[in-house]
Amino acid sequence: MAQAGDARVSEGSPRIIPPDLPILMGFAHEILPVLIVLWGALAVAWALTGQVYTVPIAIWATVTTLMLWPVGHRLGRRYLTYRTGLFVLGVLSMAYIPFIGFVLQSQLPYGAKVVLWLLLPLDLTIFGILPSLRQGIGQPIRMFFRPDLLFGDGRVLCCGIIVTVLGLRYMLGPHPPAGVPIAIPKWDWWGIAYAMAAGFVPIIPLRGMNKLLARMNRLITARWGGWDGILFKEGLLVIAALSIGWGFHHVFKGAAPFTAASWHEIHEALEAGHHPLGWLLLTLGALWLVVVRGGYKRAIGEPFIKETRRQTWIKEVLFVVGFLPLFLGFMLLIEGDFGGWNPWPQWLVGLLFFLWGLAVLLPFRVLAQVNQRRAIVQQMAAVVLPAHRSEVRRRVLLQILPGLATLPEEECVAYMRAMQQALDETPEETRQVMAEDRLWCMAQLPSDVRRTLMRRMDPALART
Structure with a gap:
């Protein structure tokens, strides 16, 4: 019998994205012209007013437009079938970031500012968790880039990092000014x-x-499965996470990054003797995230569907174990007044943020990852694989099917049910093509793998 790695593509190296599958429907003719007008208007506003807030607003508006644009009208799809209400709410909630910037620079009293500021971490996380739920992810749609599929998990990770870092800063960072119980940022739009x-x-x-x-x-060409892919992806995560910390550090300081104020703080940290420990913790954290966590992810193996919930938990625990020294070291390098406990109530606010951030990065991130994998499998079964040639479909299925057989029965059945539910919404031709290739691949599998899958297929199909 042929094994998973034995399938070959007969007509040269295939494209990862099928030629007739759009990356983002309507981008060139609808979305890009709107973005050009938007960028032009904000550029004019910046030139006329000199206000830096136009820059983060441009970033926010660009991402919001890309994520919420009604791409499905070209396919005759109702908006809420591919962009759920929870997803829309999650994307729109990011507007709280520029909103809080205007609040902190306004003449509102301190009490109003601190309450609205302390709501930011809740806005970022709660409205990030909601789109990551199964109900927050839309149905498969015929294009490769699906913001609803990526947004929830990415935002849970991103905003979990932010809240945890804010917690560390409130516990161990600079003391609040005299007479102020809880420090609030001076705010900087460049930051x-x-x-x-x-x-x-x-x-x-x-x-x-x-x-x-x-x-x-990795499924189609068997590339990007080595340490090169791990180093790129995990290295990008480390750099992006530190960039969030660097940006929010300057938001608190009220100074633009990479200016004299930045170097002055770093010099103060150096004079305070923080740098040796800071570099040690930063290096250990980065190596842990890239080498240890990345190595564990690589050891899980391919295809990605083999990853169990237990392994996802281990991945996220490994992330937190590396993330904490990474940021403690980073703060020791860039902040002269860091490392001592803050007075009450600021340290209590920091502790609550820190614990909530860990909850977001652990159980809620695990849930987001599980839901995202389920949605990716549905998108592959209903859209991506049917758009490929039969040889490519069979190559992928000869890896996916044995991967399913390695899972605990409950998780395997859940994936099978999800794939069938997605296929049930496709045209008859698509269902027929996928059924034929699946039967062909089942016949190529070792008998024990085939028996396992067939035994699990009955309960999966019975509940769709």
């Missing part, structure tokens, strides 16, 4: 723009797209 451009965007859409492309590449 938040940097956090968004170098942190939010790489972690949420870019890392999500890289994840999809890398998974398909």
Whole structure:
């Protein structure tokens, strides 16, 4: 019998994205012209007013437009079938970031500012968790880039990092000014723009797209499965996470990144003797995330569907174990007044944020990952694989099917049911094509694997 790695593509190296499958429907003719007008208007506003807030607003508006544009009208799809209400709410909630910037720079009293500021971490996380739920992810749609599929998991990771870092800063960072119980940022628009451009965007859409492309590449061409792919993806995560910390550090300081104020703080940290320990913790954290966690992810093996919930838990625990020294070291390098406990109530606020951030990065991130994998499998079964040639479909299925057989029965049945539910919504021709290739691949599998899958297929199909 042929094994999973024995399938070959007969007509040369195939494209990862099928030629007739759009990456983002209507981008060139609808979305891009709107973005050009938007960018032009904000550029004119910046030129006329000199207000830097136009930069982060441009970043926010660009991402929001890309994510919420009604691409499905070209396919005759109702909007809420591919962009759920929870997803729309989650995307729109990101507007709280520029909103809080205007609040903190306004003449509102301190009490109003601190309450609205402390709501930011809740906005970022709660409205990030909601789109990551199964109900927050739309149905498969005929294009490769699906913001609803990437947004929830990426935002849970990104905003879990933010809240945890804020917790560390409130516990161990600079003391609040005299007479102020809880410090609030002085705010800097360049700082938040940097956090968004170098942190939010790489972690949420870019890392999500890289994840999809890398998974398909490994399945179709067996590339990107070595340490090169691990170093790129995990290195990008480390840099993006530190960029978020760097940006929010300057939001608190009220100074633009990479200016004299930045270097002055670093010099103060050096004079305080923080740098040796800071470099040690930063290096250990980065190596842990890239080598240990990355190595564990590589050891899980291919295809990605083999990853169990237990392994996802281990992955996220490994992330937290590396993330904490990474950021403690980073703060020791860039902040002269860091490392001592803050007075009450600021340390209590920090502790609550820290614990909530860990909850977001652990159980809620695990849930987001599980839901995302389920949605990716549905998109592959109903859209991506049917758009490929039969040889490519069979090559992928000869890896996916044995991978399913390695899972605990409950998880395997859940994936099978999800795939069948997605296929049930496709045209008859698509269902027929996928059924034929699945039967062909089943016949090529070892008998024990085939028996396992057939035994699990009955309960999966019975509940669809």
